[in-house]
Amino acid sequence: MSHDRITVLENGQPLSFDVAMLMAYHGGGFPGGVVHGLKAMQAGFAALGTGPLPRRDIHVLTAFAGPGGRDAVECVTRALTDGRYQVDRSLGGKDVISEPPGPYLWRFTLSDTTVEVTIRPGHVLPEFVSLGAMKERSTAQDARLEHLKHEMAQRLLPLRAYEIYQTRRLQARRS
Secondary structure (H helix, E strand, O other): OOOOOOEEOOOEEEEEEEEHHHHHHOOOOHHHHHHHHHHHHHHHHHOOOOOOEEEHEEEEEEEEOHHHHHHHHHHHHHOOOOOOEEHHHHHHHOOOOOOOOOEEEEEEEEEEHHHHHEOOOOOOOOOHHHHHOOOOOOHHHHHHHHHHHHHHHHHOOOOOOOHHHHEEOOOOOOO
16 A cells, blocks of 8 residues: 555545645645545555445544544545534544544444544654644744644655554444
């Protein structure tokens, strides 16, 4: 699997997206979030099946409310448009440093199988979390936060999804 690409099925045909396509769809404001969305999907989809998954059958429940991750997942799965995407911030902790995994928690469901994808420690810098949590930032702090968004995307993109995210299969609910 390519580090910067993901493939799903649309009407039985492979449909591939690379990070440049996801960034273009998103618009570029939150590149770290786009890469997190991509890596979470790569990890989760690999745990759900051995080949490309049918994009319109994937349901997403996440604590990650950021627009970059949302747009990456939407571009690939169309889950938001089709009503299969839900954000529940209560699934994660306050932040990834003090309450891991913070918002970096994703649940992908295909048929009766759900996998939970959570970030491994050390991939989100404490400085990024503290700057992002500030209600008011100086111009210099805003510039630093923008730098850190891009730094995170560039640092994580070459890594394999399983180096960033761990997966676990959740128990199926019984009726």
